[in-house]
Amino acid sequence: xxxxxxxxxxxxxxxxxxxxxxxxxxxxxxxxxxxxxxxxxxxxxxxxxxxxxxxxxxxxxxxxxxxxxxxxxxxxxxxxxxxxxxxxxxxxxxxxxxxxxxxxx
Amino acid sequence: xxxxxxxxxxxxxxxxxxxxxxxxxxxxxxxxxxxxxxxxxxxxxxxxxxxxxxxxxxxxxxxxxxxxxxxxxxxxxxxxxxxxxxxxxxxxxxxxxxxxxxxxxxxxxxxxxxxxxxxxxxxxxxxxxxxxxxxxxxxxxxxxxxxxxxxxxxxxxxxxxxxxxxxxxxxxxxxxxxxxxxxxxxxxxxxxxxxxxxxxxxxxxxxxxxxxxxxxxxxxxxxxxxxxxxxxxxxxxxxxxxxxxxxxxxxxxxxxxxxxxxxxxxxxxxxxxxxxxxxxxxxxxxxxxxxxxxxxxxxxxxxxxxxxxxxxxxxxxxxxxxxxxxxxxxxxxxxxxxxxxxxxxxxxxxxxxxxxxxxxxxxxxxxxxxxxxxxxxxxxxxxxxxxxxxxxxxxxxxxxxxxxxxxxxx
Numbered sequence: 001x002x003x004x005x006x007x008x009x010x011x012x013x014x015x016x017x018x019x020x021x022x023x024x025x026x027x028x029x030x031x032x033x034x035x036x037x038x039x040x041x042x043x044x045x046x047x048x049x050x051x052x053x054x055x056x057x058x059x060x061x062x063x064x065x066x067x068x069x070x071x072x073x074x075x076x077x078x079x080x081x082x083x084x085x086x087x088x089x090x091x092x093x094x095x096x097x098x099x100x101x102x103x104x105x
Numbered sequence: 106x107x108x109x110x111x112x113x114x115x116x117x118x119x120x121x122x123x124x125x126x127x128x129x130x131x132x133x134x135x136x137x138x139x140x141x142x143x144x145x146x147x148x149x150x151x152x153x154x155x156x157x158x159x160x161x162x163x164x165x166x167x168x169x170x171x172x173x174x175x176x177x178x179x180x181x182x183x184x185x186x187x188x189x190x191x192x193x194x195x196x197x198x199x200x201x202x203x204x205x206x207x208x209x210x211x212x213x214x215x216x217x218x219x220x221x222x223x224x225x226x227x228x229x230x231x232x233x234x235x236x237x238x239x240x241x242x243x244x245x246x247x248x249x250x251x252x253x254x255x256x257x258x259x260x261x262x263x264x265x266x267x268x269x270x271x272x273x274x275x276x277x278x279x280x281x282x283x284x285x286x287x288x289x290x291x292x293x294x295x296x297x298x299x300x301x302x303x304x305x306x307x308x309x310x311x312x313x314x315x316x317x318x319x320x321x322x323x324x325x326x327x328x329x330x331x332x333x334x335x336x337x338x339x340x341x342x343x344x345x346x347x348x349x350x351x352x353x354x355x356x357x358x359x360x361x362x363x364x365x366x367x368x369x370x371x372x373x374x375x376x377x378x379x380x381x382x383x384x385x386x387x388x389x390x391x392x393x394x395x396x397x398x399x400x401x402x403x404x405x406x407x408x409x410x411x412x413x414x415x416x417x418x419x420x421x422x423x424x425x426x427x428x429x430x431x432x433x434x435x436x437x438x439x440x441x442x443x444x445x446x447x448x449x450x451x452x453x454x455x456x457x458x459x460x461x462x463x464x465x466x467x468x469x470x471x472x473x474x475x476x477x478x479x480x481x482x483x484x485x486x487x488x489x490x491x492x493x494x495x496x497x498x499x500x501x502x503x504x505x506x507x508x509x510x511x512x513x514x515x
Contacts, residue, residue, distance in 0.1 A: 066327070067261070068371040077329070081341040086325055087299075102400040 006032050018093065018100040022057060025097030033095045039084065042095075046083055049073055053096035063093040063101030107134055109419075110193060110203035111176075112183055112362075114140040114168040116148075116496070117394030117408035118209035123498040124416045126173035129423075136176040137201060139193070143168050143180055146237050147491055149405065149484075152269055152441065154240035155232075156280050161241045171496045183210075186366040188387040205389050205419060208375050210360035212265050212395040212403055214239075218356035219260050220330035230336060231351045234273060235265070246350060247280070252289030253349030258338055259296050260328040261356045263372075265395050265403035267303055268450075270294070270354050271311055272441040277352075278318045279443030295323040295338070295346055303402075304457040307450055310474060314442060357403070359396055374398035379454070380431040382415045389422070391415060401454065402436040409495055410435045413505035435507040437463065439484035447480035449473055453507035461512035464503060473512065 001020070002013050007028045012020040017036075019025060027042075030050060034042050042050075052073040056064045066089040070077045080088040084095075093101050109125060111118045122138045129136070150164040169178045182196035192202045214235045216222040222231065232246045233239040257274045264270075274294050281287045294301070294315055301315055301322060302308040315322050329341040337347045359373030368386045369375055376385045377397040384390045384397075393415050394408035401407050411432050418428035434454025441447045449471045450458035462470040471480055494501060 065371060071371055077341055081327070085342060087327075 014100065016100050019097040020099065022054065022096075022098045025054075029097060030095050033097070037084070037091050037095060039091075039095070045075060045079065046095075049075055049080065049083060049088070049092050050096040053092050053098055057096070057098040063089065063096075063098050065089060065101070107204045108202060109134060109136050109205045109207065110201055111136070111138045111207045111209060112186075112193065113209035113211055113360075113394075113396065114138045114145065114172065114178065115209060115211050115394070115408075116405045117211070117396070117412065118207070119145065119168070119171050119496050120409060120412040120498050121207055121209060121393060121415060122176040123173045123496065124412060125419065126175040127498070128416060128420060131175045137179060138168075138172060138176055139179045139181055139183055139195065139201070140168055141180070141182050143178075145171055145496075147488055148235075149266070149491070150488060151234050151237065151240040152272055152276070155234055155243040155247050155273075156276050157244065161237055164237070166492065171492070173497075183360075183362045184365070186362065186368065188366075188368065188390060191389070203389075205423065206387075206391070207415070207419070208363070208384065208390065208392040208396050209394050209408075210362060210396045212357045212359050212372075212374070214264075214355040215358040216353075216355040218358065219328060219353075221333060222260075222331050222353065222355055224331070224333040226333040230349070231331065231333065231353060233353050233355065235269075235354060243352065247277070250290075250350055252286055254291045254293065254347060255350050255352065256293045256295055256338065256346055256348035257352045258326075258328060258346075259298075259354045262297055262303075263403060264354050264357045266438070267402060267404075268438055268440045270296075270352075271301060271315075273352060274320050275314065275318065275443040276441055278320060292318075292320045293323055293346060293348075294320050295326045297325065297327045299324050304450075304452060307458040307474065310448075311440070318443070363396070370398050372398070379434070381418055381428045382411060382432060383418065383422075383428055391419060399432075399434075401432075401434045402438070404436055404438055405491070405495075406438060407436045410505040412498070433507050435505060439480055439487070441481065441484060442476050445481050446476045446478055447484050448476050449480045449483065451507070451512075456507065456509070456512075459512040459514060463511060470511065 011024050084091040111122050144165050145168040147164045150159045153159045184194040184196050186193050192200050228242045232243040234243050281290045300308040301311040327341045329339050331338050337345050339345050363369035363373040375392040377392040379399045382391050384392045393411050395403040414430045414432040417430035421428050437451040439447045439449050451463050452458045460474040463473050465471050
């Protein structure tokens with residue numbers, strides 16, 4: 001657990017750097033977290049994915065697996081890797097302010 | 106007469122049938138188990154077949170004969186589960202009604218999920234060891250391998266027995282060394298995980314093992330496709346790894362019947378409470394073993410530990426009580442490291458593998474997270490334990506619950 005101040009907001013993070021309360025999230029925080037993942041700007045397609053991640057977390061209590069993300073977000077796998085290089089399911093979850101998905105063990 | 110129907114006569118289904126047959130009066134309860142064939146394979150043995158450790162015939166027994174005589178075995182394909190009508194349709198038209206259903210349909214490598222995997226080179230320059238056919242063919246593939254680049258690849262997580270691909274790499278290294286051709290073989294371990302294994306402490310140790318054996322680790326590699334003509338695998342972020350022999354672990358999927366019944370997740374796994382093993386499909390449907398969506402390892406030891414919890418909870422629900430026994434994510438596995446040695450790891454939902462000792466029946470305390478000859482003998486002896494103690498559900502001198510006894514946290 002760690003606490004950080006981002007844009008005058010106090011935000012709690014777990015040991016892996018995932019926000020512990022997704023309700024504290026806003027777009028400005030997303031931009032800061034994205035920069036830490038070496039994504040310099042968030043475009044519309046990033047936002048499609050982030051919104052899907054948050055919606056999924058709100059209804060299911062967990063972030064989606066890569067397979068589910070591809071199937072349901074409307075963004076193809078190849079594009080997901082271009083948007084979130086390295087690991088889309090994990091990186092998008094962190095930037096979307098949701099807890100670390102159980103699939104990312 | 107009431108019906109308990111168990112779908113699947115693998116490790117989990119067989120143990121449950123045998124426990125329930127003993128626990129319930131046969132005058133009031135009919136226990137039926139369905140599976141597609143009568144061949145129960147000892148899956149942990151598959152790993153050794155490519156290296157001539159076992160022959161395929163050593164590993165298969167009759168499902169019917171491993172089941173208690175009080176349970177009825179039906180050899181049939183399952184077509185569809187109808188949770189709202191409490192019945193299961195079999196291929197050929199038969200319908201089996203149930204009062205309680207236990208889904209133990211497992212998980213299978215599904216190469217059709219991976220682009221380019223099932224080409225002309227399948228089971229030739231592309232091999233696998235997660236099926237009886239695949240591990241048998243891989244024996245010949247390795248015998249005929251003249252050297253070059255051997256790539257061991259996991260296509261997508263989760264997979265069953267997540268340590269098996271690492272064990273395969275260790276055993277292959279040891280095998281080529283024994284054959285005097287280690288210098289002719291480059292071994293790459295290519296995984297979608299960020300390191301050698303899922304659990305941090307074990308991952309660090311196993312990463313060192315790879316280094317010491319000159320096995321190259323390529324992490325964070327998510328397989329997009331296999332290009333058989335070019336003999337290379339390509340990731341979603343366009344990294345390419347050439348191979349002369351690819352040993353793959355294809356995407357694992359739950360049984361198609363779960364998808365066909367509209368009750369599964371994107372992998373055809375059954376949404377299941379991680380503590381009670383009650384499915385979220387219906388209050389009279391339970392799921393156990395690899396068929397569930399639990400965040401525990403997909404492994405025989407897990408099915409075995411879950412069975413104790415599930416028996417208690419099925420008996421509670423039958424009696425009209427709440428299912429209050431809780432599965433804690435307990436798993437343990439032997440990891441073959443080559444040269445007749447192995448490690449043992451023991452962990453749960455909350456505690457990752459730690460060093461120390463573990464009490465194992467018959468062979469005595471085993472070292473945890475440490476390479477020993479005794480752990481290897483334990484793994485070999487486990488085949489006997491599996492057929493003679495585990496499947497018949499004989500009482501084991503080890504409880505199902507994870508315990509910190511013997512473990513070192515320092």
